[in-house]
Amino acid sequence: MSTKSSLLTLNSAMTQLMRAIRRVDDAQGLGRARLSALAVLHFGGSCSPSELAEQEMVSRATMHHVLTGLEADGLVVRQPDRSDGRRQLVSLTRRGRATIRKAHAARIAWFEELASGIDAAALATAARVLDDLRMRARQRLH
């Protein structure tokens, strides 16, 4: 199989898989952007709204809306940064951490059920390739 035809398949498969995953996320009743922001905070630790926006590849204004909703729901807190009067530090609350843990577990459980019976070595190769592509995409931004 040529590299190009592999990429055609990869593109279409990823697109449709992500569409299916959205339904798993929707069952959490929390909005996709909000769930995703919680995930960044959970796996990357506390950071500023601007850094969060950059991670999620959305505008600062959009992230501001998302954080306002999350704070209203008591899932994150925004605290002023003492060393820089312009910045804030966004952190998960206890409830926020519990929420993202549950949502992440649901995703992984869905994946595990889907992948049952798939060759473990091939799966590991796929994970390695996708992770490699992910890192290259990150670098390409700068």
Next chain:
Amino acid sequence: MSTKSSLLTLNSAMTQLMRAIRRVDDAQGLGRARLSALAVLHFGGSCSPSELAEQEMVSRATMHHVLTGLEADGLVVRQPDRSDGRRQLVSLTRRGRATIRKAHAARIAWFEELASGIDAAALATAARVLDDLRMRARQRLH
């Protein structure tokens, strides 16, 4: 690497890659849902709004909005189905086909640049695994 840790990596890598791809799609200036609907019509052929909604995993009402926008832009046409007075047949126009071809080419070009230098065999394995997962996810819906 255990299956579970492969899935953790796969989940996170896919999520971030799709986030990056959104920016490529956005450059087409056409809205993600509209672009995605065009892709279904392009690769799957003409079908009814309901079938389109099922493919995209959105409600009929949502797909109706998307199609109204696409028709206003002259990218699709909706024709009555003679054999069933309730149904319609949605088809790409010449401009619609040109639009989705261009957008798809942009995605693939982005992938090719990203994947340059990656082992072709590993890439083929990844494509096969993801395509397998995609098919399983489709079946799981029924």
Next chain:
DNA sequence: GGGATTAAGTTAGCAATGCTAACAGAATCG
């Protein structure tokens, strides 16, 4: 045949996501 049910498309109304533009306050650079 005819009423009941089901299916398809539409509409209304709402919420969430996302953008740009414009602004205010704080930090930094010259």
Next chain:
DNA sequence: CGATTCTGTTAGCATTGCTAACTTAATCCC
């Protein structure tokens, strides 16, 4: 100290997505 830059905020808009209610057409069943 003035100009610039950075951060967060707000306003206003378009798109995406939902459910509920409705219309019309097809089908089911008695």
